[in-house]
Amino acid sequence: MNTQVQELVELLQVEQLEHNLFRGISGDIGSPRVFGGQVLGQALMAAALTVERDRSVHSLHAYFLRPGDKQAKIVYDVERIRDGGSFTTRRVVAIQHGQPIFNFAASFHVKEEGVSHQDPMPQVPPPDGLTSVHELRRQHFDKLPERLRAVLHAETAIDIRHCEPFNPLNPPPAGERAAVNNSWFRASDRLPDDPVLHQAMLAYSSDFGLLSAALLPHGLSFMNGSVQGVSLDHAMWFHDSFRMDDWLLYATNSPAANGARGFCRGSIYTQDGRLVASVAQEGLMRPQPPKPKPNS
Structure with a gap:
Protein backbone atom coordinates (compact mmCIF):
# COMPACT_ATOMS: atom_id res chain seq x y z
CA MET A 1 0.00 0.00 0.00
CA ASN A 2 1.46 3.38 -0.97
CA THR A 3 2.01 6.08 1.63
CA GLN A 4 -0.93 8.27 0.59
CA VAL A 5 -3.47 5.43 0.72
CA GLN A 6 -2.05 4.22 4.03
CA GLU A 7 -2.46 7.74 5.45
CA LEU A 8 -6.09 7.87 4.28
CA VAL A 9 -6.82 4.45 5.80
CA GLU A 10 -5.35 5.67 9.10
CA LEU A 11 -7.27 8.97 8.84
CA LEU A 12 -10.58 7.13 8.61
CA GLN A 13 -9.88 5.07 11.73
CA VAL A 14 -11.34 6.35 14.99
CA GLU A 15 -10.09 5.74 18.52
CA GLN A 16 -12.61 4.44 21.06
CA LEU A 17 -12.55 6.61 24.18
CA GLU A 18 -15.61 5.24 25.98
CA HIS A 19 -18.54 2.93 25.31
CA ASN A 20 -20.13 5.35 22.80
CA LEU A 21 -17.37 7.96 22.37
CA PHE A 22 -14.77 7.94 19.61
CA ARG A 23 -12.09 10.36 18.42
CA GLY A 24 -10.62 11.05 15.00
CA ILE A 25 -7.75 13.16 13.72
CA SER A 26 -8.07 15.79 10.98
CA GLY A 27 -6.40 15.68 7.58
CA ASP A 28 -5.64 18.44 5.08
CA ILE A 29 -6.64 18.37 1.41
CA GLY A 30 -5.95 22.08 0.92
CA SER A 31 -9.42 23.29 1.89
CA PRO A 32 -9.73 26.06 4.52
CA ARG A 33 -11.77 23.80 6.81
CA VAL A 34 -12.02 20.07 7.57
CA PHE A 35 -13.09 18.22 4.41
CA GLY A 36 -16.70 17.11 4.75
CA GLY A 37 -16.00 13.67 3.30
CA GLN A 38 -13.53 13.03 6.11
CA VAL A 39 -16.18 13.65 8.77
CA LEU A 40 -18.66 11.47 6.85
CA GLY A 41 -16.17 8.60 6.70
CA GLN A 42 -15.11 8.85 10.32
CA ALA A 43 -18.71 9.12 11.57
CA LEU A 44 -19.61 6.00 9.61
CA MET A 45 -16.62 4.15 11.07
CA ALA A 46 -17.62 5.22 14.60
CA ALA A 47 -21.23 4.12 14.10
CA ALA A 48 -20.18 0.79 12.56
CA LEU A 49 -18.00 -0.01 15.58
CA THR A 50 -21.19 -0.18 17.68
CA VAL A 51 -23.05 -2.49 15.26
CA GLU A 52 -22.91 -6.26 14.89
CA ARG A 53 -20.82 -7.28 11.87
CA ASP A 54 -23.64 -9.37 10.38
CA ARG A 55 -25.25 -6.13 9.11
CA SER A 56 -23.91 -3.30 6.97
CA VAL A 57 -24.89 0.30 6.34
CA HIS A 58 -27.61 0.80 3.74
CA SER A 59 -28.26 4.53 4.21
CA LEU A 60 -26.88 7.61 5.91
CA HIS A 61 -28.08 11.19 6.23
CA ALA A 62 -25.96 14.07 7.51
CA TYR A 63 -25.92 17.83 8.09
CA PHE A 64 -22.77 19.94 8.19
CA LEU A 65 -23.42 22.45 10.99
CA ARG A 66 -20.18 24.38 11.52
CA PRO A 67 -16.77 24.59 9.80
CA GLY A 68 -14.36 22.01 11.18
CA ASP A 69 -11.00 23.05 12.65
CA LYS A 70 -8.18 21.17 10.89
CA GLN A 71 -5.89 21.72 13.88
CA ALA A 72 -8.18 19.96 16.37
CA LYS A 73 -9.28 16.37 16.84
CA ILE A 74 -12.96 15.49 16.42
CA VAL A 75 -15.01 13.64 19.04
CA TYR A 76 -17.83 11.40 17.76
CA ASP A 77 -20.69 10.77 20.21
CA VAL A 78 -22.69 7.72 19.07
CA GLU A 79 -26.27 7.20 20.23
CA ARG A 80 -27.60 3.64 19.93
CA ILE A 81 -31.10 4.54 18.76
CA ARG A 82 -32.37 1.05 17.92
CA ASP A 83 -31.18 -2.55 17.66
CA GLY A 84 -33.89 -4.49 15.84
CA GLY A 85 -34.13 -7.96 14.37
CA SER A 86 -33.20 -6.77 10.86
CA PHE A 87 -32.23 -3.09 11.18
CA THR A 88 -29.92 -1.12 13.46
CA THR A 89 -30.05 2.68 13.73
CA ARG A 90 -27.34 4.99 15.02
CA ARG A 91 -27.10 8.75 15.49
CA VAL A 92 -23.69 10.43 15.65
CA VAL A 93 -22.77 13.99 16.63
CA ALA A 94 -19.27 15.22 15.77
CA ILE A 95 -17.93 17.74 18.30
CA GLN A 96 -15.06 20.23 18.33
CA HIS A 97 -14.35 22.87 20.98
CA GLY A 98 -17.51 21.87 22.84
CA GLN A 99 -19.83 22.49 19.88
CA PRO A 100 -21.47 20.14 17.38
CA ILE A 101 -20.07 20.59 13.88
CA PHE A 102 -21.88 17.68 12.21
CA ASN A 103 -25.02 15.60 12.75
CA PHE A 104 -25.34 12.12 11.24
CA ALA A 105 -27.79 9.22 11.20
CA ALA A 106 -27.18 5.80 9.68
CA SER A 107 -29.18 2.60 9.29
CA PHE A 108 -27.68 -0.89 9.05
CA HIS A 109 -29.41 -3.98 7.63
CA VAL A 110 -28.78 -7.73 7.74
CA LYS A 111 -28.20 -9.29 4.32
CA GLU A 112 -31.45 -10.48 2.74
CA GLU A 113 -32.50 -11.86 -0.64
CA GLY A 114 -35.08 -10.01 -2.75
CA VAL A 115 -36.03 -8.72 -6.19
CA SER A 116 -33.55 -6.55 -8.05
CA HIS A 117 -33.53 -3.79 -10.70
CA GLN A 118 -31.47 -0.69 -11.46
CA ASP A 119 -30.97 2.18 -13.88
CA PRO A 120 -28.37 1.41 -16.58
CA MET A 121 -24.91 2.94 -16.36
CA PRO A 122 -24.37 5.97 -18.65
CA GLN A 123 -22.25 5.50 -21.76
CA VAL A 124 -18.95 7.21 -20.93
CA PRO A 125 -15.28 6.77 -21.87
CA PRO A 126 -13.46 4.10 -19.83
CA PRO A 127 -10.99 5.31 -17.17
CA ASP A 128 -7.90 4.04 -18.99
CA GLY A 129 -6.65 6.85 -21.19
CA LEU A 130 -8.30 9.64 -19.17
CA THR A 131 -6.05 12.11 -17.35
CA SER A 132 -6.33 12.27 -13.57
CA VAL A 133 -7.61 15.45 -11.91
CA HIS A 134 -4.38 15.51 -9.94
CA GLU A 135 -2.30 15.68 -13.12
CA LEU A 136 -4.58 18.30 -14.68
CA ARG A 137 -4.13 20.52 -11.63
CA ARG A 138 -0.37 20.05 -11.76
CA GLN A 139 -0.47 21.61 -15.23
CA HIS A 140 -1.85 24.79 -13.65
CA PHE A 141 0.30 24.60 -10.52
CA ASP A 142 1.57 28.20 -10.64
CA LYS A 143 -1.98 29.58 -10.80
CA LEU A 144 -3.40 27.51 -7.95
CA PRO A 145 -4.20 29.05 -4.54
CA GLU A 146 -1.21 28.83 -2.21
CA ARG A 147 -2.99 26.43 0.19
CA LEU A 148 -3.35 23.82 -2.59
CA ARG A 149 0.20 23.83 -3.88
CA ALA A 150 1.79 21.85 -1.04
CA VAL A 151 -0.98 19.26 -1.22
CA LEU A 152 -0.41 18.73 -4.94
CA HIS A 153 3.27 17.98 -4.43
CA ALA A 154 2.18 14.60 -3.04
CA GLU A 155 0.36 11.90 -4.96
CA THR A 156 -3.30 11.65 -4.09
CA ALA A 157 -4.89 8.68 -2.34
CA ILE A 158 -7.99 8.84 -4.57
CA ASP A 159 -7.40 8.78 -8.34
CA ILE A 160 -10.18 10.85 -9.97
CA ARG A 161 -10.59 11.09 -13.76
CA HIS A 162 -13.26 13.30 -15.32
CA CYS A 163 -14.94 11.92 -18.44
CA GLU A 164 -15.10 15.49 -19.82
CA PRO A 165 -12.11 17.26 -18.24
CA PHE A 166 -12.26 20.99 -17.50
CA ASN A 167 -9.91 23.55 -15.98
CA PRO A 168 -11.28 24.44 -12.51
CA LEU A 169 -9.40 27.77 -12.62
CA ASN A 170 -11.01 28.67 -15.94
CA PRO A 171 -14.25 26.66 -16.22
CA PRO A 172 -16.34 26.60 -19.42
CA PRO A 173 -18.39 29.80 -19.92
CA ALA A 174 -21.95 29.94 -18.62
CA GLY A 175 -24.33 28.03 -20.87
CA GLU A 176 -21.65 25.88 -22.51
CA ARG A 177 -21.89 22.84 -20.22
CA ALA A 178 -24.95 21.02 -18.90
CA ALA A 179 -25.41 20.34 -15.18
CA VAL A 180 -23.71 16.96 -15.54
CA ASN A 181 -20.27 15.79 -14.43
CA ASN A 182 -19.23 12.14 -14.78
CA SER A 183 -15.95 10.84 -13.39
CA TRP A 184 -14.17 7.63 -12.48
CA PHE A 185 -12.45 7.19 -9.14
CA ALA A 200 -16.29 4.69 4.74
CA MET A 201 -13.85 5.47 1.93
CA LEU A 202 -16.72 5.67 -0.56
CA ALA A 203 -18.51 8.12 1.76
CA TYR A 204 -15.26 10.11 1.96
CA SER A 205 -14.84 10.15 -1.83
CA SER A 206 -18.50 10.97 -2.57
CA ASP A 207 -17.95 14.54 -1.33
CA PHE A 208 -15.29 15.21 -4.00
CA GLY A 209 -16.66 17.31 -6.85
CA LEU A 210 -20.36 16.53 -6.39
CA LEU A 211 -21.31 20.23 -6.35
CA SER A 212 -19.38 20.78 -9.59
CA ALA A 213 -22.46 19.59 -11.47
CA ALA A 214 -24.37 22.62 -10.14
CA LEU A 215 -21.55 25.05 -10.97
CA LEU A 216 -20.75 24.00 -14.55
CA PRO A 217 -23.84 25.52 -16.26
CA HIS A 218 -22.99 28.90 -14.71
CA GLY A 219 -19.26 29.06 -15.47
CA LEU A 220 -18.40 29.06 -11.76
CA SER A 221 -15.68 27.29 -9.78
CA PHE A 222 -14.78 27.02 -6.11
CA MET A 223 -11.08 27.05 -6.99
CA ASN A 224 -10.95 30.44 -8.77
CA GLY A 225 -12.88 32.36 -6.13
CA SER A 226 -15.94 33.02 -8.32
CA VAL A 227 -18.26 31.35 -5.84
CA GLN A 228 -18.34 30.64 -2.11
CA GLY A 229 -19.35 27.07 -1.48
CA VAL A 230 -19.76 24.53 1.27
CA SER A 231 -21.66 21.26 1.66
CA LEU A 232 -24.87 21.74 3.67
CA ASP A 233 -26.13 18.16 3.86
CA HIS A 234 -25.30 14.76 2.41
CA ALA A 235 -27.23 11.52 1.98
CA MET A 236 -26.14 8.12 0.68
CA TRP A 237 -27.80 4.79 -0.04
CA PHE A 238 -25.70 1.64 -0.45
CA HIS A 239 -27.30 -0.89 -2.82
CA ASP A 240 -24.67 -3.56 -3.46
CA SER A 241 -21.14 -4.67 -2.62
CA PHE A 242 -18.07 -2.99 -4.18
CA ARG A 243 -14.38 -2.34 -3.68
CA MET A 244 -12.91 1.13 -3.48
CA ASP A 245 -9.68 -0.08 -5.07
CA ASP A 246 -11.57 -0.97 -8.29
CA TRP A 247 -12.76 1.71 -10.72
CA LEU A 248 -16.15 3.24 -9.87
CA LEU A 249 -18.10 5.63 -12.09
CA TYR A 250 -19.58 8.65 -10.29
CA ALA A 251 -22.37 9.90 -12.57
CA THR A 252 -23.60 13.24 -11.17
CA ASN A 253 -26.15 15.84 -12.18
CA SER A 254 -27.87 18.89 -10.70
CA PRO A 255 -31.65 19.06 -11.23
CA ALA A 256 -31.97 22.50 -9.60
CA ALA A 257 -30.14 25.49 -8.16
CA ASN A 258 -31.83 28.47 -6.54
CA GLY A 259 -31.48 30.83 -3.58
CA ALA A 260 -27.67 30.44 -3.48
CA ARG A 261 -28.06 26.66 -3.06
CA GLY A 262 -27.41 23.89 -5.55
CA PHE A 263 -28.91 20.40 -5.37
CA CYS A 264 -26.94 17.49 -6.82
CA ARG A 265 -27.45 13.76 -7.24
CA GLY A 266 -24.96 11.01 -7.92
CA SER A 267 -25.11 7.36 -9.00
CA ILE A 268 -22.08 5.15 -8.40
CA TYR A 269 -21.46 2.16 -10.68
CA THR A 270 -18.84 -0.56 -10.87
CA GLN A 271 -16.97 -0.85 -14.15
CA ASP A 272 -19.19 -3.79 -15.16
CA GLY A 273 -22.31 -1.63 -14.75
CA ARG A 274 -23.69 -2.52 -11.30
CA LEU A 275 -25.31 0.40 -9.44
CA VAL A 276 -23.79 0.14 -5.95
CA ALA A 277 -24.67 3.48 -4.32
CA SER A 278 -26.70 6.67 -4.74
CA VAL A 279 -25.89 10.11 -3.33
CA ALA A 280 -27.75 13.40 -2.85
CA GLN A 281 -26.35 16.68 -1.58
CA GLU A 282 -27.31 20.33 -1.29
CA GLY A 283 -24.57 22.91 -1.05
CA LEU A 284 -24.09 26.63 -0.74
CA MET A 285 -23.07 28.24 -4.05
CA ARG A 286 -22.96 31.99 -3.37
CA PRO A 287 -21.46 33.93 -6.32
CA GLN A 288 -18.69 36.32 -5.32
CA PRO A 289 -17.95 39.73 -6.90
CA PRO A 290 -14.87 39.78 -9.14
CA LYS A 291 -11.69 40.70 -7.32
CA PRO A 292 -10.21 44.04 -8.45
CA LYS A 293 -7.10 43.64 -10.56
CA PRO A 294 -3.92 45.13 -9.08
CA ASN A 295 -2.66 48.33 -10.66
CA SER A 296 -0.04 47.70 -13.32
Whole structure:
Protein backbone atom coordinates (compact mmCIF):
# COMPACT_ATOMS: atom_id res chain seq x y z
CA MET A 1 0.00 0.00 0.00
CA ASN A 2 1.46 3.38 -0.97
CA THR A 3 2.01 6.08 1.63
CA GLN A 4 -0.93 8.27 0.59
CA VAL A 5 -3.47 5.43 0.72
CA GLN A 6 -2.05 4.22 4.03
CA GLU A 7 -2.46 7.74 5.45
CA LEU A 8 -6.09 7.87 4.28
CA VAL A 9 -6.82 4.45 5.80
CA GLU A 10 -5.35 5.67 9.10
CA LEU A 11 -7.27 8.97 8.84
CA LEU A 12 -10.58 7.13 8.61
CA GLN A 13 -9.88 5.07 11.73
CA VAL A 14 -11.34 6.35 14.99
CA GLU A 15 -10.09 5.74 18.52
CA GLN A 16 -12.61 4.44 21.06
CA LEU A 17 -12.55 6.61 24.18
CA GLU A 18 -15.61 5.24 25.98
CA HIS A 19 -18.54 2.93 25.31
CA ASN A 20 -20.13 5.35 22.80
CA LEU A 21 -17.37 7.96 22.37
CA PHE A 22 -14.77 7.94 19.61
CA ARG A 23 -12.09 10.36 18.42
CA GLY A 24 -10.62 11.05 15.00
CA ILE A 25 -7.75 13.16 13.72
CA SER A 26 -8.07 15.79 10.98
CA GLY A 27 -6.40 15.68 7.58
CA ASP A 28 -5.64 18.44 5.08
CA ILE A 29 -6.64 18.37 1.41
CA GLY A 30 -5.95 22.08 0.92
CA SER A 31 -9.42 23.29 1.89
CA PRO A 32 -9.73 26.06 4.52
CA ARG A 33 -11.77 23.80 6.81
CA VAL A 34 -12.02 20.07 7.57
CA PHE A 35 -13.09 18.22 4.41
CA GLY A 36 -16.70 17.11 4.75
CA GLY A 37 -16.00 13.67 3.30
CA GLN A 38 -13.53 13.03 6.11
CA VAL A 39 -16.18 13.65 8.77
CA LEU A 40 -18.66 11.47 6.85
CA GLY A 41 -16.17 8.60 6.70
CA GLN A 42 -15.11 8.85 10.32
CA ALA A 43 -18.71 9.12 11.57
CA LEU A 44 -19.61 6.00 9.61
CA MET A 45 -16.62 4.15 11.07
CA ALA A 46 -17.62 5.22 14.60
CA ALA A 47 -21.23 4.12 14.10
CA ALA A 48 -20.18 0.79 12.56
CA LEU A 49 -18.00 -0.01 15.58
CA THR A 50 -21.19 -0.18 17.68
CA VAL A 51 -23.05 -2.49 15.26
CA GLU A 52 -22.91 -6.26 14.89
CA ARG A 53 -20.82 -7.28 11.87
CA ASP A 54 -23.64 -9.37 10.38
CA ARG A 55 -25.25 -6.13 9.11
CA SER A 56 -23.91 -3.30 6.97
CA VAL A 57 -24.89 0.30 6.34
CA HIS A 58 -27.61 0.80 3.74
CA SER A 59 -28.26 4.53 4.21
CA LEU A 60 -26.88 7.61 5.91
CA HIS A 61 -28.08 11.19 6.23
CA ALA A 62 -25.96 14.07 7.51
CA TYR A 63 -25.92 17.83 8.09
CA PHE A 64 -22.77 19.94 8.19
CA LEU A 65 -23.42 22.45 10.99
CA ARG A 66 -20.18 24.38 11.52
CA PRO A 67 -16.77 24.59 9.80
CA GLY A 68 -14.36 22.01 11.18
CA ASP A 69 -11.00 23.05 12.65
CA LYS A 70 -8.18 21.17 10.89
CA GLN A 71 -5.89 21.72 13.88
CA ALA A 72 -8.18 19.96 16.37
CA LYS A 73 -9.28 16.37 16.84
CA ILE A 74 -12.96 15.49 16.42
CA VAL A 75 -15.01 13.64 19.04
CA TYR A 76 -17.83 11.40 17.76
CA ASP A 77 -20.69 10.77 20.21
CA VAL A 78 -22.69 7.72 19.07
CA GLU A 79 -26.27 7.20 20.23
CA ARG A 80 -27.60 3.64 19.93
CA ILE A 81 -31.10 4.54 18.76
CA ARG A 82 -32.37 1.05 17.92
CA ASP A 83 -31.18 -2.55 17.66
CA GLY A 84 -33.89 -4.49 15.84
CA GLY A 85 -34.13 -7.96 14.37
CA SER A 86 -33.20 -6.77 10.86
CA PHE A 87 -32.23 -3.09 11.18
CA THR A 88 -29.92 -1.12 13.46
CA THR A 89 -30.05 2.68 13.73
CA ARG A 90 -27.34 4.99 15.02
CA ARG A 91 -27.10 8.75 15.49
CA VAL A 92 -23.69 10.43 15.65
CA VAL A 93 -22.77 13.99 16.63
CA ALA A 94 -19.27 15.22 15.77
CA ILE A 95 -17.93 17.74 18.30
CA GLN A 96 -15.06 20.23 18.33
CA HIS A 97 -14.35 22.87 20.98
CA GLY A 98 -17.51 21.87 22.84
CA GLN A 99 -19.83 22.49 19.88
CA PRO A 100 -21.47 20.14 17.38
CA ILE A 101 -20.07 20.59 13.88
CA PHE A 102 -21.88 17.68 12.21
CA ASN A 103 -25.02 15.60 12.75
CA PHE A 104 -25.34 12.12 11.24
CA ALA A 105 -27.79 9.22 11.20
CA ALA A 106 -27.18 5.80 9.68
CA SER A 107 -29.18 2.60 9.29
CA PHE A 108 -27.68 -0.89 9.05
CA HIS A 109 -29.41 -3.98 7.63
CA VAL A 110 -28.78 -7.73 7.74
CA LYS A 111 -28.20 -9.29 4.32
CA GLU A 112 -31.45 -10.48 2.74
CA GLU A 113 -32.50 -11.86 -0.64
CA GLY A 114 -35.08 -10.01 -2.75
CA VAL A 115 -36.03 -8.72 -6.19
CA SER A 116 -33.55 -6.55 -8.05
CA HIS A 117 -33.53 -3.79 -10.70
CA GLN A 118 -31.47 -0.69 -11.46
CA ASP A 119 -30.97 2.18 -13.88
CA PRO A 120 -28.37 1.41 -16.58
CA MET A 121 -24.91 2.94 -16.36
CA PRO A 122 -24.37 5.97 -18.65
CA GLN A 123 -22.25 5.50 -21.76
CA VAL A 124 -18.95 7.21 -20.93
CA PRO A 125 -15.28 6.77 -21.87
CA PRO A 126 -13.46 4.10 -19.83
CA PRO A 127 -10.99 5.31 -17.17
CA ASP A 128 -7.90 4.04 -18.99
CA GLY A 129 -6.65 6.85 -21.19
CA LEU A 130 -8.30 9.64 -19.17
CA THR A 131 -6.05 12.11 -17.35
CA SER A 132 -6.33 12.27 -13.57
CA VAL A 133 -7.61 15.45 -11.91
CA HIS A 134 -4.38 15.51 -9.94
CA GLU A 135 -2.30 15.68 -13.12
CA LEU A 136 -4.58 18.30 -14.68
CA ARG A 137 -4.13 20.52 -11.63
CA ARG A 138 -0.37 20.05 -11.76
CA GLN A 139 -0.47 21.61 -15.23
CA HIS A 140 -1.85 24.79 -13.65
CA PHE A 141 0.30 24.60 -10.52
CA ASP A 142 1.57 28.20 -10.64
CA LYS A 143 -1.98 29.58 -10.80
CA LEU A 144 -3.40 27.51 -7.95
CA PRO A 145 -4.20 29.05 -4.54
CA GLU A 146 -1.21 28.83 -2.21
CA ARG A 147 -2.99 26.43 0.19
CA LEU A 148 -3.35 23.82 -2.59
CA ARG A 149 0.20 23.83 -3.88
CA ALA A 150 1.79 21.85 -1.04
CA VAL A 151 -0.98 19.26 -1.22
CA LEU A 152 -0.41 18.73 -4.94
CA HIS A 153 3.27 17.98 -4.43
CA ALA A 154 2.18 14.60 -3.04
CA GLU A 155 0.36 11.90 -4.96
CA THR A 156 -3.30 11.65 -4.09
CA ALA A 157 -4.89 8.68 -2.34
CA ILE A 158 -7.99 8.84 -4.57
CA ASP A 159 -7.40 8.78 -8.34
CA ILE A 160 -10.18 10.85 -9.97
CA ARG A 161 -10.59 11.09 -13.76
CA HIS A 162 -13.26 13.30 -15.32
CA CYS A 163 -14.94 11.92 -18.44
CA GLU A 164 -15.10 15.49 -19.82
CA PRO A 165 -12.11 17.26 -18.24
CA PHE A 166 -12.26 20.99 -17.50
CA ASN A 167 -9.91 23.55 -15.98
CA PRO A 168 -11.28 24.44 -12.51
CA LEU A 169 -9.40 27.77 -12.62
CA ASN A 170 -11.01 28.67 -15.94
CA PRO A 171 -14.25 26.66 -16.22
CA PRO A 172 -16.34 26.60 -19.42
CA PRO A 173 -18.39 29.80 -19.92
CA ALA A 174 -21.95 29.94 -18.62
CA GLY A 175 -24.33 28.03 -20.87
CA GLU A 176 -21.65 25.88 -22.51
CA ARG A 177 -21.89 22.84 -20.22
CA ALA A 178 -24.95 21.02 -18.90
CA ALA A 179 -25.41 20.34 -15.18
CA VAL A 180 -23.71 16.96 -15.54
CA ASN A 181 -20.27 15.79 -14.43
CA ASN A 182 -19.23 12.14 -14.78
CA SER A 183 -15.95 10.84 -13.39
CA TRP A 184 -14.17 7.63 -12.48
CA PHE A 185 -12.45 7.19 -9.14
CA ARG A 186 -10.71 4.56 -7.05
CA ALA A 187 -8.12 4.27 -4.28
CA SER A 188 -4.69 4.54 -5.86
CA ASP A 189 -3.48 1.30 -4.25
CA ARG A 190 -4.90 -1.98 -2.94
CA LEU A 191 -6.93 -1.83 0.29
CA PRO A 192 -7.50 -4.32 3.12
CA ASP A 193 -10.50 -6.64 2.76
CA ASP A 194 -12.67 -4.77 5.26
CA PRO A 195 -16.14 -3.88 3.83
CA VAL A 196 -16.67 -1.15 6.45
CA LEU A 197 -13.44 0.56 5.40
CA HIS A 198 -14.53 0.45 1.74
CA GLN A 199 -17.91 1.95 2.65
CA ALA A 200 -16.29 4.69 4.74
CA MET A 201 -13.85 5.47 1.93
CA LEU A 202 -16.72 5.67 -0.56
CA ALA A 203 -18.51 8.12 1.76
CA TYR A 204 -15.26 10.11 1.96
CA SER A 205 -14.84 10.15 -1.83
CA SER A 206 -18.50 10.97 -2.57
CA ASP A 207 -17.95 14.54 -1.33
CA PHE A 208 -15.29 15.21 -4.00
CA GLY A 209 -16.66 17.31 -6.85
CA LEU A 210 -20.36 16.53 -6.39
CA LEU A 211 -21.31 20.23 -6.35
CA SER A 212 -19.38 20.78 -9.59
CA ALA A 213 -22.46 19.59 -11.47
CA ALA A 214 -24.37 22.62 -10.14
CA LEU A 215 -21.55 25.05 -10.97
CA LEU A 216 -20.75 24.00 -14.55
CA PRO A 217 -23.84 25.52 -16.26
CA HIS A 218 -22.99 28.90 -14.71
CA GLY A 219 -19.26 29.06 -15.47
CA LEU A 220 -18.40 29.06 -11.76
CA SER A 221 -15.68 27.29 -9.78
CA PHE A 222 -14.78 27.02 -6.11
CA MET A 223 -11.08 27.05 -6.99
CA ASN A 224 -10.95 30.44 -8.77
CA GLY A 225 -12.88 32.36 -6.13
CA SER A 226 -15.94 33.02 -8.32
CA VAL A 227 -18.26 31.35 -5.84
CA GLN A 228 -18.34 30.64 -2.11
CA GLY A 229 -19.35 27.07 -1.48
CA VAL A 230 -19.76 24.53 1.27
CA SER A 231 -21.66 21.26 1.66
CA LEU A 232 -24.87 21.74 3.67
CA ASP A 233 -26.13 18.16 3.86
CA HIS A 234 -25.30 14.76 2.41
CA ALA A 235 -27.23 11.52 1.98
CA MET A 236 -26.14 8.12 0.68
CA TRP A 237 -27.80 4.79 -0.04
CA PHE A 238 -25.70 1.64 -0.45
CA HIS A 239 -27.30 -0.89 -2.82
CA ASP A 240 -24.67 -3.56 -3.46
CA SER A 241 -21.14 -4.67 -2.62
CA PHE A 242 -18.07 -2.99 -4.18
CA ARG A 243 -14.38 -2.34 -3.68
CA MET A 244 -12.91 1.13 -3.48
CA ASP A 245 -9.68 -0.08 -5.07
CA ASP A 246 -11.57 -0.97 -8.29
CA TRP A 247 -12.76 1.71 -10.72
CA LEU A 248 -16.15 3.24 -9.87
CA LEU A 249 -18.10 5.63 -12.09
CA TYR A 250 -19.58 8.65 -10.29
CA ALA A 251 -22.37 9.90 -12.57
CA THR A 252 -23.60 13.24 -11.17
CA ASN A 253 -26.15 15.84 -12.18
CA SER A 254 -27.87 18.89 -10.70
CA PRO A 255 -31.65 19.06 -11.23
CA ALA A 256 -31.97 22.50 -9.60
CA ALA A 257 -30.14 25.49 -8.16
CA ASN A 258 -31.83 28.47 -6.54
CA GLY A 259 -31.48 30.83 -3.58
CA ALA A 260 -27.67 30.44 -3.48
CA ARG A 261 -28.06 26.66 -3.06
CA GLY A 262 -27.41 23.89 -5.55
CA PHE A 263 -28.91 20.40 -5.37
CA CYS A 264 -26.94 17.49 -6.82
CA ARG A 265 -27.45 13.76 -7.24
CA GLY A 266 -24.96 11.01 -7.92
CA SER A 267 -25.11 7.36 -9.00
CA ILE A 268 -22.08 5.15 -8.40
CA TYR A 269 -21.46 2.16 -10.68
CA THR A 270 -18.84 -0.56 -10.87
CA GLN A 271 -16.97 -0.85 -14.15
CA ASP A 272 -19.19 -3.79 -15.16
CA GLY A 273 -22.31 -1.63 -14.75
CA ARG A 274 -23.69 -2.52 -11.30
CA LEU A 275 -25.31 0.40 -9.44
CA VAL A 276 -23.79 0.14 -5.95
CA ALA A 277 -24.67 3.48 -4.32
CA SER A 278 -26.70 6.67 -4.74
CA VAL A 279 -25.89 10.11 -3.33
CA ALA A 280 -27.75 13.40 -2.85
CA GLN A 281 -26.35 16.68 -1.58
CA GLU A 282 -27.31 20.33 -1.29
CA GLY A 283 -24.57 22.91 -1.05
CA LEU A 284 -24.09 26.63 -0.74
CA MET A 285 -23.07 28.24 -4.05
CA ARG A 286 -22.96 31.99 -3.37
CA PRO A 287 -21.46 33.93 -6.32
CA GLN A 288 -18.69 36.32 -5.32
CA PRO A 289 -17.95 39.73 -6.90
CA PRO A 290 -14.87 39.78 -9.14
CA LYS A 291 -11.69 40.70 -7.32
CA PRO A 292 -10.21 44.04 -8.45
CA LYS A 293 -7.10 43.64 -10.56
CA PRO A 294 -3.92 45.13 -9.08
CA ASN A 295 -2.66 48.33 -10.66
CA SER A 296 -0.04 47.70 -13.32
